[in-house]
Amino acid sequence: MNPALLQLVLAGIPEIPRLIADFRSLFQKMPALTPAQIVQNVASIAQSTDAEADALLAKIAADQNPAPPPPPPHA
């Protein structure tokens, strides 16, 4: 075999697994989410975010209007 060609072939060997993977990926469908699934996922995340945001806003409101200190006890 031509040494230059042999060198080329040897250089290409490490690339073989990647080429096979690329080739296979052409024939594999990507499991994408349907619009309904996206809406459902977003709604579920948004619901928990809203609940957390409401709880934090309530805490902040309490900080902004701190309760007055209790009156000193009568002697």
Added chain:
Amino acid sequence: MKATLQSRSIAICVLILALAGCAAKSSSTPGTPTAPTPPQIQVANTMHTLVDGCGTVLAELQAARQSNLVSQGTLQLAEQKFLTPILLLSKKVDAILTQNSDWTVAKALLVTALAQAGVQNISSNIPPNAAPYVATALTLYNTIATTVGAPTI
């Protein structure tokens, strides 16, 4: 007879090992493409992390207030100028995302919501000693802004 049995059991063991090897290999095939996370879910997740981050910021600021590291005024200012606008924005973002399944429509509404949230001048509104507490939350806000194509802070 004994030798045949022994060699047969060795052959069965080899066969089991070979099958187990094949199963392990096929279950973790590298290069199997996975679908990218839709932008709506990315924004919803980042917004959730941002709200989580606001909870941490609030707890840290309150602890700093307790230890007299920041004043009550600084705490209240950070709450008014940063945490409250971000939390109200999160509710608006969630409403947009849940009402608009079309990303193009949602994206345009999100850009407007971010612009109206009043957090663009946040850096100048935050007292300098409160700035380190809100740094992570700012990064998360910028992640959302980048995803929807709005200006970052």
